[in-house]
Amino acid sequence: MAKYQCPECGRxxxxxxGDAREGFDxxxxxxxxxxDWTCPDCGVRDAVDYVKVEEAPAG
Amino acid sequence: xxxxxxxHGAIDDGIQAVAPDWTDGKRYAxxxxxxxPMIPFIAWGLVELTGLDVFWWFGPAFIFGVMPLLDQLGGxxxxxxxxxxxxxxxxDHYYRWCTYLFIPIQYAAxxxxxYMFASGDLSTIAAIGLAVSLxxxxxxxxxxxxxxxxxxxxxxxxxxxxxxxxxxxxHFMIEHNRGHHVRVSTPEDPASSRMGESFYRFLPRTIIGSxxxxxHLEASRLRRAGKxxxxxxxxIINAWALSVVLWGGLLIAFGPGILPYLLIQGVxxxxxxxxxxxxxxxxxxxxxxxDGRYERCRPEHSWNANxxxxxxxxxxxxxxxxxxxxxxxxxxVLRHFDDAPNLPTGYAGMIVLAMIPPLYFxxxxxxxxxxxxxxxxxxxxxxxxxxxxxxxFGGGSKGGSTPSATPSAA
Numbered sequence: 001m002a003k004y005q006c007p008e009c010g011r012x013x014x015x016x017x018g019d020a021r022e023g024f025d026x027x028x029x030x031x032x033x034x035x036d037w038t039c040p041d042c043g044v045r046d047a048v049d050y051v052k053v054e055e056a057p058a059g
Numbered sequence: 060x061x062x063x064x065x066x067h068g069a070i071d072d073g074i075q076a077v078a079p080d081w082t083d084g085k086r087y088a089x090x091x092x093x094x095x096p097m098i099p100f101i102a103w104g105l106v107e108l109t110g111l112d113v114f115w116w117f118g119p120a121f122i123f124g125v126m127p128l129l130d131q132l133g134g135x136x137x138x139x140x141x142x143x144x145x146x147x148x149x150x151d152h153y154y155r156w157c158t159y160l161f162i163p164i165q166y167a168a169x170x171x172x173x174y175m176f177a178s179g180d181l182s183t184i185a186a187i188g189l190a191v192s193l194x195x196x197x198x199x200x201x202x203x204x205x206x207x208x209x210x211x212x213x214x215x216x217x218x219x220x221x222x223x224x225x226x227x228x229x230h231f232m233i234e235h236n237r238g239h240h241v242r243v244s245t246p247e248d249p250a251s252s253r254m255g256e257s258f259y260r261f262l263p264r265t266i267i268g269s270x271x272x273x274x275h276l277e278a279s280r281l282r283r284a285g286k287x288x289x290x291x292x293x294x295i296i297n298a299w300a301l302s303v304v305l306w307g308g309l310l311i312a313f314g315p316g317i318l319p320y321l322l323i324q325g326v327x328x329x330x331x332x333x334x335x336x337x338x339x340x341x342x343x344x345x346x347x348x349x350d351g352r353y354e355r356c357r358p359e360h361s362w363n364a365n366x367x368x369x370x371x372x373x374x375x376x377x378x379x380x381x382x383x384x385x386x387x388x389x390x391x392v393l394r395h396f397d398d399a400p401n402l403p404t405g406y407a408g409m410i411v412l413a414m415i416p417p418l419y420f421x422x423x424x425x426x427x428x429x430x431x432x433x434x435x436x437x438x439x440x441x442x443x444x445x446x447x448x449x450x451x452f453g454g455g456s457k458g459g460s461t462p463s464a465t466p467s468a469a
Contacts, residue, residue: 008385009385009386041211043239
């Protein structure tokens with residue numbers, strides 16, 4: 001589990017927390033996102049562009 | 060979800076947010092944007108003053124007369140705020156209030172016009188004129204909603220929906236942010252016009268395509284969360300619900316006789332938005348990369364205009380390249396780029412050209428070809444005219460093939 005960030009707009013996706021609005025349950029890996037998913041805030045970058053910013057502590 | 064740093068878009072960190080020595084020359088000019096929602100009131104004032112009914116048509120006169128005239132007087136503005144003040148400028152809430160204040164005036168104008176339609180004081184021609192003028196207000200309101208709808212703050216997203224309610228275009232916020240921005244300047248985007256596509260062909264394609272795309276986007280988001288699309292959590296449905304409340308309220312208060320005029324103003328309003336869409340990316344194409352994705356949207360994928368007057372009325376919408384490259388940037392910090400494609404005139408003049416397709420093609424096709432250094436195969440060409448355009452503009456020899464990301468040979 002880790003946190004990822006959009007390199008354009010700074011939006012954070014936290015795999016531990018998931019994203020209820022986008023329909024991703026807690027624990028959903030960013031690698032499991034649908035192929036056509038794009039950053040909902042900027043629309044400029046896709047899931048594969050998100051940059052890992054933090055490796056969560058094991059647990 | 061939290062958002063902090065990164066990139067060039069959501070300028071948040073890295074630069075100190077202190078008040079700089081630099082002053083914004085356009086700071087108070089942004090208040091002029093509030094003239095737009097006053098158009099129906101100005102029309103009324105001019106009719107009262109002169110006794111001439113023709114002034115009910117002040118809305119189109121504003122776009123096609125006043126705005127181009129002010130553009131002539133105001134000239135070009137290529138100044139950009141220095142990088143060091145960007146964060147400070149983004150966080151100055153004064154600029155936000157300029158866009159928020161638009162909306163109560165817009166609603167006052169809409170209610171005022173509805174009252175006038177019902178009053179029986181207007182001839183049919185005068186009432187149609189007022190409906191067109193109100194459509195101008197509620198159409199340019201979509202530019203205001205556009206600025207607000209791009210923001211993360213939920214209050215701004217809600218204000219955007221409210222500004223879109225009179226024009227029945229609540230789905231615009233979904234389609235624009237998650238559809239148009241993702242697929243901009245590709246053949247897949249209903250709101251990016253193709254070279255050789257007239258405005259009249261583009262209009263039904265963008266209206267229907269944007270609507271169906273918006274619905275698919277929201278439905279698939281809700282499906283992931285295990286919800287039906289028929290819920291108030293659907294941002295299209297809750298935005299349309301505002302239209303139902305507003306239109307229903309006006310019809311109850313002023314009677315069903317105002318319905319034709321409400322419809323006229325709505326059609327004018329969203330057609331105004333769509334003609335601006337038509338202009339913003341005409342013929343421009345993002346090339347496909349080897350992995351099958353399109354290259355990222357860059358400044359070269361939008362048309363721009365730097366006329367200061369129309370830019371002030373449209374919240375820098377004509378600085379479109381920076382907007383698409385960095386969609387979360389607030390209007391006051393959008394930059395001019397010297398090397399981005401430039402329109403020959405502002406949106407007002409371009410709208411007139413767009414309504415006369417042969418003239419529009421004559422002015423713009425040459426510019427598209429020049430932008431691609433003579434290689435027309437790199438443009439987004441309307442399929443029915445593709446072969447003819449390849450012959451006419453003599454680009455490359457790969458007739459019919461989709462341009463790929465081969466190094467520019469031109």
